[in-house]
Amino acid sequence: MVLTEAQKMIQGTASSIARQELAPRAARVDREQFFPREGLNKLAEAGFLGLNVPEALGGGGADTLSFVLATEGIAGGCASTALVFLTHSLVARALAAAGSEEQKKRLLPAMIAGRRLGAxxxxxxxxxxxxxxxxxxxxxxxxxxxxxxxxxxxxxxxxxxxxxxxxxxxxxxxxxxxxxxxxxxxxxxxxxxxxxxxxxxxxxxxxxxxxxxxxxxxxxxxxxxxxxxxVMPRFIGPALLGMAGISLGIAQAAAEAAAAHAKTREVAGQSLGQFQGVQYLIAEMNTALAAARALSYSAALQLDGQQPPSPLPLYMAKLFATEMAVEVAHKSLQVHGGTGYSRGLPVERYYRDARGLTLHFTPSEMLKGLLGRMLMGMPPF
Structure with missing residues (x-):
């Protein structure tokens, strides 16, 4: 998919903040249940806490794909920070779309600046x-x-x-x-x-x-x-796609960690990556990741372009991407072996974080039920 220059800039900024500011703190955030206030402040400084708020209201005016790219990039450094960013952004978006003039004027500036977070x-x-x-x-x-x-x-x-x-x-x-x-x-x-x-x-x-x-x-x-x-349609689409974005970020980090480990870890005089079984795992991880990314990005474009948007791609993207992240993190842990099972590396955290995404913002089983009924022409509820 060809990204616009604006989308590339958002993607690059999110990845840079994740790499420089979020990833170094992620282990402490996880270990101590430490709320990532510092990381969120960095995102606010970059204009990300109002990314999906219209420019007329002081926000970034970003489209849905840009929002997914930002969420993905942030999650590559710290999934907890990405989840708080997502929730805050959904509240800001709902206020911008459905709030009264008084509500928008009183609440949005502080939210965009990061002084007040939304839930x-x-x-x-x-x-x-x-x-x-x-x-x-x-x-x-x-x-x-x-x-x-x-x-x-x-x-x-x-x-x-x-x-x-x-x-x-x-x-x-x-x-x-x-x-x-x-x-x-x-x-x-x-x-x-x-x-x-x-x-x-x-x-x-x-x-x-x-x-x-x-x-x-x-x-x-x-x-x-x-x-x-x-009010719900104002944020349910970005919520589902935001969860897909977090999944993509975790899976990308897990897949990269597996490939790096396979190239440098020596077993019986050769690198781990020389073993065909490991090559299979690397191939499977990256193929699943590419498929989930294509589905999620396509759903984001569809959400902005089709009126009224169909919920089917949104449900599919959230379902497939979150389940994919669990599988990729699992396979990355397998490539790492015992070292991946240790808290000394972030791989086990990737798995634990990914597992929670299948439960947040509509569990996988509920999505399967919705999809199954709708695909058979039955009422979704």
Whole structure:
């Protein structure tokens, strides 16, 4: 695929920041569950925290492919940083597209500058990735909403400042009664629960949000009341493709590490790469990576160019790329042998981080169900 000069610049800048700023800190971020604030500040300085916000609102005005390229490049250095970058960017994009003039003017400048991070709060303990099963509720009380409920597995939970919270604002239990509220850190009745101790993506600070009679003004609605279905399309495509981008970045790093190790590791008087079995693994890794990249980039172009865009390429890209990253990281670990299994090298981290991507932003099994039903002409839900 031929990239534009602007896309090449974004790709190069992301890779440079990842190599110089993120990769040297990635082991500590993982080991200590250390939130990558310094890396995010570097991304803000480069204009990346408003990359997908229109230029008229102070952002970079980048297209979806540029956003995927940025996410891929960042993930090559630190997947935890890439996940926080992705989530923050989704919130900024949703605000730019569906927010009121007051919301955009008040919130976006600080988000673009990196002074305030955004988080998306949809998942609940009893609903999983199924938004239609959400139970957190906002009840109208004069000029306010009173919110009660809890959200789990929220990326950047305690580190963010601005949260888009998906909840119910009616008595029905279908998609028509879901709304999105902007709730800011420090709101009365808003607190934090446990911080997750995940296997991978450990620097993303996933945790629990708790709302106990949390009072927010009705002006906090993002989009119309009971209108989350009009807000969701603003970010679901970039969310799925952003996850694909993170997968590509991890897989690229894992494949490069395997090739470098195979060329320098000597076994029985010859390099590991001289063994045919290792050559097969190197070939399989890079072929799968190329296929996932082609699918993801094509889906990004389609998202910007086709109106209305079909969700099928988005679902396929997220499904294939995340599963591919797990397989590539697994094979890279096999090439490294016992040294890859050690925490002394980043290969085992690549595997742990990749494994989490098959669960974030719609698990693989849910995507397979959606794809299967849609490909047979059945309703997706």
């Amino acid at each position: 998306l709060a949809a998942t609940e303990a009893t609903s999983g990735a199924n938004a239609f099963a959400i139970t957190t509720r906002a009840v109208a009380d004069g000029d306010d909403f009173v919110v009660n409920g809890a959200k789990t597995f929220i990326t950047g939970a305690q580190e963010a400042e601005i949260y888009i919270v998906v909840l119910r604002t009616d008595q029905a239990k279908g998609p028509a009664d879901l709304s999105a509220l902007i709730i800011e850190k420090g709101a009365p009745g808003f607190s934090f629960g446990k911080k997750e101790d995940f296997m991978g993506l450990r620097g993303a600070s996933d945790g629990e949000l708790i709302f106990e009679n949390c009072r927010v003004p009705r002006s906090s609605l993002l989009g119309p009341e009971n209108g989350y279905v009009t």
